[in-house]
Amino acid sequence: MPMDFKDKCVLVTGASRGIGKATALAFAEKGAKVGINFRSRIDEAEKTLIELSGNGHQLFQRDISIKKEAKALIDDFVNAYGKIDVLVNNAGIAITHKVDEVDFEEWTSAWEQTLQTNLFAPAHLCYLAAHHMIKAGGGSIVNVSSRGAFRGEPDQPAYGASKAGLNALSQSLAKKLAPHHIHIGVVAPGFTETDMATETLTALEKEKMLQETPFHRMAKPGEVAHAILFLASDESAYSSGTIIDVNGASYLRS
Numbered sequence: 165m166p167m168d169f170k171d172k173c174v175l176v177t178g179a180s181r182g183i184g185k186a187t188a189l190a191f192a193e194k195g196a197k198v199g200i201n202f203r204s205r206i207d208e209a210e211k212t213l214i215e216l217s218g219n220g221h222q223l224f225q226r227d228i229s230i231k232k233e234a235k236a237l238i239d240d241f242v243n244a245y246g247k248i249d250v251l252v253n254n255a256g257i258a259i260t261h262k263v264d265e266v267d268f269e270e271w272t273s274a275w276e277q278t279l280q281t282n283l284f285a286p287a288h289l290c291y292l293a294a295h296h297m298i299k300a301g302g303g304s305i306v307n308v309s310s311r312g313a314f315r316g317e318p319d320q321p322a323y324g325a326s327k328a329g330l331n332a333l334s335q336s337l338a339k340k341l342a343p344h345h346i347h348i349g350v351v352a353p354g355f356t357e358t359d360m361a362t363e364t365l366t367a368l369e370k371e372k373m374l375q376e377t378p379f380h381r382m383a384k385p386g387e388v389a390h391a392i393l394f395l396a397s398d399e400s401a402y403s404s405g406t407i408i409d410v411n412g413a414s415y416l417r418s
């Protein structure tokens with residue numbers, strides 16, 4: 165059955181670039197009106213907006229790691245569209261802070277920044293969006309996690325922990341919100357061809373990463389977007405609470 169998002173209003177955080185951009189493009193292709201959230205790169209966000217098919221899409225520049233900005237994002241979106249059918253918590257950051265190398269200040273700062281962006285912000289946005297969805301009689305949320313939540317992130321421990329927390333948050337809310345006809349899914353990508361992956365990896369690490377998957381390549385952002393759309397669709401409501409791996413069989417969970 166083809167996924168149809170005609171007349172749906174979809175908010176994608178971190179949609180100026182990478183996986184968020186591919187997700188915004190895919191939702192627009194399926195008829196949705198898309199809100200493109202981003203933090204600072206307005207030129208990239210404007211490029212994304214121009215590339216979306218259909219009409220009614222808008223930019224929402226807000227730093228979701230700041231509590232009042234997250235609240236303003238949902239308020240602005242609902243004021244613009246009158247409702248929120250789908251929330252995709254995609255925006256995320258990855259900071260390298262090796263436990264045996266950084267000083268305590270750097271260690272604590274990495275934890276605070278990472279958790280604020282990757283865990284607290286999605287939690288607050290889920291809360292705010294869910295309240296509108298409850299009043300409207302339903303909706304869906306997809307949270308973008310990571311393979312790192314399962315296999316460990318030795319050089320980016322706050323990142324791995326934030327994504328494990330996001331998985332637990334999503335599964336808790338999937339149970340709590342099902343009676344309100346809100347379903348919640350998680351997509352856990354492995355390395356994906358975006359700025360985040362290319363900025364993080366050295367040439368040697370990239371080579372090692374390519375050896376990890378029998379596909380010998382990174383995921384394409386559109387492949388992650390495909391799983392996000394599936395979980396956001398009405399047809400996948402009964403899959404609520406599930407986590408879809410998009411990691412090229414590089415890390416298989418039992």
Ligand SMILES: NC(=O)c1ccc[n+]([C@@H]2O[C@H](COP(=O)([O-])OP(=O)(O)OC[C@H]3O[C@@H](n4cnc5c(N)ncnc54)[C@H](OP(=O)(O)O)[C@@H]3O)[C@@H](O)[C@H]2O)c1
Nearest residue numbers: 178180182183203204205227228256310355356358360361
């Ligand atoms: N790429 C990978 O290999 C990979 C693997 C596993 C999981 N993931 C996850 O997939 C998601 C997307 O990753 P990506 O690789 O597409 O990232 P990316 O290319 O680095 O893009 C990050 C996006 O998030 C936005 N953003 C960051 N902090 C924000 C904030 N505080 N408020 C609002 N927007 C913010 C950025 O906005 P600006 O453009 O304004 O900076 C940008 O749109 C993340 O959650 C990441 O953890 C990625």
